Amino acid sequence: LKARSNRFSGTATSTRPALEMPLSLPGPRHMEILRAAMELVAAHGYAGASLRDLAAKVGMSQPSLYHYFDSKDELIEQVIFYCGADMLTRPGLEGFPFEDLMAVPAFMVDYLLRLYDTPEYATFVRFMFAVSPIKQRYRNMLKKVYADSFETFTPLLMQRFVERGDIGSQDAIFFMRMLINSLGLLLMEKRVLYAEKTHPPEVTAYAAWL
Numbered sequence: 001l002k003a004r005s006n007r008f009s010g011t012a013t014s015t016r017p018a019l020e021m022p023l024s025l026p027g028p029r030h031m032e033i034l035r036a037a038m039e040l041v042a043a044h045g046y047a048g049a050s051l052r053d054l055a056a057k058v059g060m061s062q063p064s065l066y067h068y069f070d071s072k073d074e075l076i077e078q079v080i081f082y083c084g085a086d087m088l089t090r091p092g093l094e095g096f097p098f099e100d101l102m103a104v105p106a107f108m109v110d111y112l113l114r115l116y117d118t119p120e121y122a123t124f125v126r127f128m129f130a131v132s133p134i135k136q137r138y139r140n141m142l143k144k145v146y147a148d149s150f151e152t153f154t155p156l157l158m159q160r161f162v163e164r165g166d167i168g169s170q171d172a173i174f175f176m177r178m179l180i181n182s183l184g185l186l187l188m189e190k191r192v193l194y195a196e197k198t199h200p201p202e203v204t205a206y207a208a209w210l
Contacts, residue, residue, distance in 0.1 A: 025082055030068050033058050035120060038079045042126035046134050076131055076138055083124055084145045091115050093157070101161045108179045109207045113199060116187045125192045150177070183210060 025031060036057045040049035055062040069075040091114040097103035115121055131138045151173075155162075158172035167175065183206065190196045190203055199207075 025086055026068075026078075031082065031086070033065065033068055034075075034079050034083055037075055038083050038120070038127045039123055041076075041079075041130050042123045046130050073135075073137065077141060079127065080131075080138065080141045080145060083120070083127075084142075087115065087118050087121050087124055088145070088149070090118055096157055098157075098160050101166045104175075105179055105210050108176065109183060109210050112180065112183050112187060113203075113207060116191050116199070122192045122195070125188060150180075179210065183207060 026034070033054070037049070037054055040053055040057065043049070044053075051062050051065060055065055069078055091111045093111070095107070097107055128142055132142055154173055154176045155169070158167070158169075158176065161167050162169045162172055183203075186203055186206055187199075190200055
């Protein structure tokens, strides 16, 4: 690219289109760099994390970083999509109770608890809060990772229950959103805002109630 920034807070922008949701993750070294960038932005803010710091953190020269991304925009895009996709899929949806609607709450509660047990997830949430006010482009990509994915996969997960008449299609969406948002907000409060390292009793009790 003709314009590149040596800070995350620079003005260089990528001429590439926004990334699509990844079908696979980059290699280990690439992911190490993205996770390091995520940690720096989460800790120091969008304007306070330099590429010099990133290079030092991963033990490589600053110009060598451009082998992995072309600009600040592309770096942020990659962290959102690759780190986000990695962590959101780690808990897995294997064993989803397609035959038992009453077992869905326990499954989704367990998914969320395991998601926040992923060591980097609280850091990723802080990263998201740091970059989302900066550009509409970043907000759109965050929406793709979360809202668009929810709207795509929830009907697939709940389709059998809707077809059997166990629940209406709109109610199925609201049902899943209630489970995810209610516990997710409490987990965000405790694990992100208050930086608690494990699930406190309040979270455990609320999860059991759900």
